[in-house]
Amino acid sequence: MIQFKQVTKKYGDTVAVSDVDMHIEANEFVVFIGLSGSGKxxxxxxxxxxxxxxxxxxxxxxxxxxTIDPVxxxxxIGYVIQGIGxxxxxxxxxxxxxxxxxxxxSESDMRVRAETLIELIDLPLETLEEYPNQLSGGQQQRIGxxxxxxxxxxxxxxxxPFGALDPITRDALQDSLLExxxxxxxxxxxxxxxxxxxxxxxxKIAIWQYGELVQFDTPQNILxxxxxxxxxxxxxxxxxxxxxxxxxxxxxxASKDAVNGHKSSVTYPADAxxxxxxxxxxxxxxxxxxxxxxxxxxxxxxxxxxxxxYYDAMHAAGKQVTV
Ligand SMILES: Nc1ncnc2c1ncn2[C@@H]1O[C@H](COP(=O)(O)OP(=O)(O)OP(=O)(O)O)[C@@H](O)[C@H]1O
Numbered sequence: 434m435i436q437f438k439q440v441t442k443k444y445g446d447t448v449a450v451s452d453v454d455m456h457i458e459a460n461e462f463v464v465f466i467g468l469s470g471s472g473k474x475x476x477x478x479x480x481x482x483x484x485x486x487x488x489x490x491x492x493x494x495x496x497x498x499x500t501i502d503p504v505x506x507x508x509x510i511g512y513v514i515q516g517i518g519x520x521x522x523x524x525x526x527x528x529x530x531x532x533x534x535x536x537x538x539s540e541s542d543m544r545v546r547a548e549t550l551i552e553l554i555d556l557p558l559e560t561l562e563e564y565p566n567q568l569s570g571g572q573q574q575r576i577g578x579x580x581x582x583x584x585x586x587x588x589x590x591x592x593x594p595f596g597a598l599d600p601i602t603r604d605a606l607q608d609s610l611l612e613x614x615x616x617x618x619x620x621x622x623x624x625x626x627x628x629x630x631x632x633x634x635x636x637k638i639a640i641w642q643y644g645e646l647v648q649f650d651t652p653q654n655i656l657x658x659x660x661x662x663x664x665x666x667x668x669x670x671x672x673x674x675x676x677x678x679x680x681x682x683x684x685x686x687a688s689k690d691a692v693n694g695h696k697s698s699v700t701y702p703a704d705a706x707x708x709x710x711x712x713x714x715x716x717x718x719x720x721x722x723x724x725x726x727x728x729x730x731x732x733x734x735x736x737x738x739x740x741x742x743y744y745d746a747m748h749a750a751g752k753q754v755t756v
């Protein structure tokens with residue numbers, strides 16, 4: 434859907450984005466993270482041609498976007514930024530329908546769309562007749578999201594849209610976004626400095642470092658196989674450790690040396706997750722738990738000590754563990 438091919442952006446001698454290849458699928462929610470100055474906003478802004486690449490190409494639905502007029506392109510791509518810039522002398526209704534109006538929608542279609550959107554973002558209908566300065570920052574940010582959705586664009590770009598909000602409002606807006614994502618087919622590209630926000634929202638995370646895309650993968654794959662030390666530091670060792678523990682199977686924890694002890698009558702398939710088997714193992718009086726291969730043959734045992742060590746490690750990684 435959105436494809437970067439060897440895209441580079443230079444400002445004089447500064448390489449803001451360096452030789453990036455990236456393929457964002459339709460309906461994916463992609464989140465960009467990385468330290469300040471790593472190229473996130475520049476990359477986002479090249480998608481709707483607010484910034485032009487120095488070299489390389491960007492394709493939208495297979496069409497080189499240099500061949501699409503920037504104004505047409507931007508009308509088809511929703512855009513939300515921090516402190517969204519609502520027009521102060523326009524009512525919320527007028528702010529929301531900016532793009533549909535440019536596209537020549539009828540008054541009744543625009544009214545229906547604005548009313549649908551205001552419900553979708555959980556604000557009362559009367560809000561449509563108010564002015565931006567009558568709303569809180571969080572409410573204005575919701576309007577920014579509604580405005581970006583107004584003409585029903587297939588792609589929405591969001592640059593730190595919730596950066597200035599308190600954690601509770603921010604959490605609520607993230608939940609609204611997840612609802613939107615579940616409800617409609619739409620591609621999101623979202624920049625944030627908040628790693629928790631990235632892991633909450635993303636289907637895929639793009640990690641930027643010095644203008645390079647160092648990793649682009651699902652949150653789970655990034656945690657299980659971080660590309661380098663920078664990624665580990667950025668996403669946090671505790672989150673990585675916790676994901677690694679959550680993905681361990683009983684076969685990973687089993688040892689052929691664990692043979693002496695009271696064997697349990699309960700057996701465990703090799704691919705069972707330790708996190709899901711732990712409770713029954715801890716409550717079992719046995720000290721060895723047989724692990725079966727796909728044919729039902731005992732291949733090894735998990736010891737009670739290994740399970741207790743696992744339990745401690747889960748605690749240390751900050752996982753809530755109840756048995
Ligand atoms: N208009 C510009 N003129 C000159 N240099 C620029 C311009 N825009 C960005 N840069 C430089 O390009 C690099 C990447 O900037 P960019 O804003 O894309 O990073 P970022 O990861 O979005 O940062 P932040 O998280 O602080 O917003 C930085 O070194 C920045 O100084």
